Amino acid sequence: MTRPAVPAFAARPVAAVAVLVGVVLTALSGRYGYHRDELYFMVAGRHLGWGYVDQPPLTPFIARVSTTIFGDTVMGLRVLSTLSSVATIVVVALLAREFGSARRGQVLAAVCAAVSGFVLGVGHMVSTATYDLLAWMLIALFAVKLLQTRDGRWWLALGLTAGIALENKYLVVLPIGALLVSLLIVGPRSVLRSWWVLAGLAVAGLIALPNVVWQFQHDWPQLKVAGGISADDGTENRIMFVPLQILQLSPFLVAVWVAGFRRIWRSLPWARAVALAYPVLCVAVLAVGGKSYYALPLLLVLVAAGCEPTLRWVERRRRTAVVTLVLTALSSALFTLPVLPASAADLVIPVNKEQGEQIGWPSFTDAVAAAWHQVPADQRSTATIVTGNYGEAGALVRYGPARGLPMPYSPHMSFWEWARPPDSSTGPVLLVEIERTPIFEKYFRDCNQVGTVHSIVSNDEDGTALVLCAAPAEPWSALWPKIRQYY
Known part of the structure; x- marks a missing residue:
């Protein structure tokens, strides 16, 4: 199928937004100290292997690479994490482009991603969620390209990205599973009737195989860890799921991702499976008692789709829009970045306990x-x-x-x-x-x-x-x- 025309990519302004975020994250990266997970990752990086009890090997490997190249310090550890978030912002803008947004819509998508609490929070420190977010955005981008062009070769890109992501965190099976369920419900089912699907699965399986073998050899410890999380926190996770979906991305961005869902459903029927994947994923996360952030990346996909209709609102209320984005940036930075003195962090810890884990x-x-x-x-x-x-x-x-x-x-x-x-x-x-x-x-x-x-x-x-x-x-x-x- 011939690829539909898409607008030119607004490379310079999008890159400027992403680089600005990178500068901010770098400037603040050493303000408090290591997060408890980072201390663990650094020790894990000294015991490199194909797996660990609670995770695949990629994040500890990245931690070791980052400290080896950029220095064994808090700032050195976080360089690759910062670059991952910079790349994530660019991919969100590329998604907006695939949804038909021209220059201004792409820039708005980059800005929305840049000021969201989730992107800033995972970009500030090293975590499995940091690299998981970038992988999910790439999977969404390749899925949109697949649905738009019906070119089955995009399954190879999906498989490659999913395979690498599986070496970082097993959660990547959730968005892919949600997308497949959505394709069966709303189509286009034709993209599933292709040998390229099997090829993509084979690529993903081959890349993930070493860690799967490690888990098998060690009696599947990851399942014990997941079971413990669900048993201990499942009820709380379900109660707080909706509030945290709103708070962790940003309350100010709710209207944008709602507009994105409506736009896809009404005006972009070829992409309905992408929109439906979000509620399907939410149901799955709630069912297993998973954490709220497990579903957050797909909200960024809806944000990318919602920037085009949001522009029409922005044109009528430019001053309000600027104030809203500034407030979003300030509130997100306050709750996710070490902008307060360490002694004052108790003001934000009730909302984001990860701040306290660095002090x-x-x-x-x-x-x-x-x-x-x-x-x-x-x-x-x-x-x-x-x-x-x-x-x-x-x-x-x-x-x-x-x-x-x-x-x-x-x-x-x-x-x-x-x-x-x-x-x-x-x-x-x-x-x-x-x-x-x-x-x-x-x-x-x-x-x-x-x-x-x-x-x-x-x-x-x-x-x-x-x-x-x-x-x-x-x-x-x-x-x-x-x-x-x-x-």
Whole structure:
């Protein structure tokens, strides 16, 4: 089928918007500190493999590449994350172009993406969601091209992108699944009657195969992690799903993505499957109790489609439109970027707890060091530090050596696999626990709290208990499998 004509791409103004966001993200990237997930990714990057307990290998690999090239600092770690968000903004503008938007509509799409809280938030730090967002936008772009041209070769691009995305996060199966269901409901079903579909699936499967094999060899730990998330947070996730869909992208952009859905449904019948994929995806996420941001990327696709009708409103109310975009940018930056002093972050943590997870890790390590030095000097050679989660362990790996701390151990996620204390470590055990847990402490003898972590903000580690035990209750080789944590 002959490709319909599309407007010229507004490369310069779109690039200017994307670069401006890159500059802002770079300027603010070192303001607070590492996020707990970043501390974990950096340690994971030292244990490169085809998989980890809780994720595929791509994000830890990117973390290692970024720090190797740009420096082992907070800013160096986040360079590739920033570039990923810059690319995401460009792809959103390209989507607007595919939906028929000319220069101004493409620029508006880039601006809307640039000021959205979700794009700024995932672009500020390294997370699996950062690269997942770019992959979803590319999949949407290739899907739109497929539907517009009926050229089955786009399935190869979809398969290639999906395969790479599967090496980052398994969530990519959700938008593809939602798109396939939507195609069966509203068509055009003809794009499914092609050998190119099988070719795309083969490409995706081939790229994802090494991690699938790793998961198989390790008894599918990712399923245990996913089950824990759903069991612990499923109800809350369902209750907060709709409010967070609005807040995390931006309340000011609701009218744009609603206009995008209506425009596709009424005026672009060839793309209806793309619009329907969003509510289908929402139903799937709600059913499994997934997090609200799992469906957010498809809202950006609707934003791209909604910029053309929004322009007509902008032309009549230019001053209001400018004020709205400025307010969107300011509110998004306030809640997702480290623009406030660290001591004032409590003002935004109730809306975005990830801000607090970047504050206080050096002082956390100081508190652990003070507790550690209560262990008699002649017993430290057989003493052990065990943390309750990977963020704490990652912080002690990063900041502990400068404070005279030994390498920590943790039964959480892949830390459990990387190392366990030797059976010769029969001395005191310093437990780092967000909350004291008798079920956990029963594996150790004579446990007493010797310190408390105090943070300047109300983050997860504020109030963490530092508990010193006389010894493990049994050899570590027997104890370690009993305290493993998947969530």
